Amino acid sequence: MAFFSASDPYVPARAHPQADYMLPLIAKPLAPAENHSAMPVRSRRARERIPGGFFHLEEERTKTRVSGYGYGDHIRLKDEYGNEWLGSAYKADDGSVIYRFRDRKGRSLTGISDSFVLTLRDEKGSTWKGFIE
Numbered sequence: 090m091a092f093f094s095a096s097d098p099y100v101p102a103r104a105h106p107q108a109d110y111m112l113p114l115i116a117k118p119l120a121p122a123e124n125h126s127a128m129p130v131r132s133r134r135a136r137e138r139i140p141g142g143f144f145h146l147e148e149e150r151t152k153t154r155v156s157g158y159g160y161g162d163h164i165r166l167k168d169e170y171g172n173e174w175l176g177s178a179y180k181a182d183d184g185s186v187i188y189r190f191r192d193r194k195g196r197s198l199t200g201i202s203d204s205f206v207l208t209l210r211d212e213k214g215s216t217w218k219g220f221i222e
Contacts, residue, residue, distance in 0.1 A: 120175040124205060140178040146207065146219035155217070174198065 141160030147153070155174065157166030164172040175191030176198070188209060190198040198217060201208030208218040 140180060140202075141221070143222040144207070144219060145222070146209065146217045148211075149216045149218060151215075155219075164188070164190070 092175065106113050124155065139161040141158070141164060143158045144156060144164070144166055146155040146166070148155075153169055155166045155168045157174070159165050159176075161179075162177040164176040164178060166176065168174070172194070173193050174190040174192050178186050178188045178189060181187055181201075184203075186202045188198070188200050188202060190209070196212060198209040200207065200217070202208070205220070206212065207219050207221055211217065
């Protein structure tokens with residue numbers, strides 16, 4: 090069943106008066122411009138990399154050190170006393186990365202990182218600062 094009839098006054102007989110002329114122009118593939126051949130191509134995957142790496146952290150008051158490695162949902166840190174901290178990281182909308190860690194005793198470290206500095210706080214309010222390689 091057709092929606093429009095040929096006798097309908099609002100539907101022109103041809104879509105455009107120069108339709109025969111324009112069709113070969115549309116169908117013909119265009120050659121790439123010469124100045125675009127030297128442009129670097131960036132992968133979207135490189136910009137959307139999973140956050141992580143090798144972590145170096147230190148608690149400000151007691152100078153306790155924590156270090157470890159991991160990416161995304163599988164980050165493992167170990168402190169000077171042998172406690173293991175398991176954690177995860179995910180990207181926020183503003184480009185920063187949010188980290189959450191827990192040890193077997195139920196203690197937690199939560200914080201945020203830009204591309205340079207990692208700042209975490211524990212449940213007592215102590216601040217942990219460090220960097221990621």
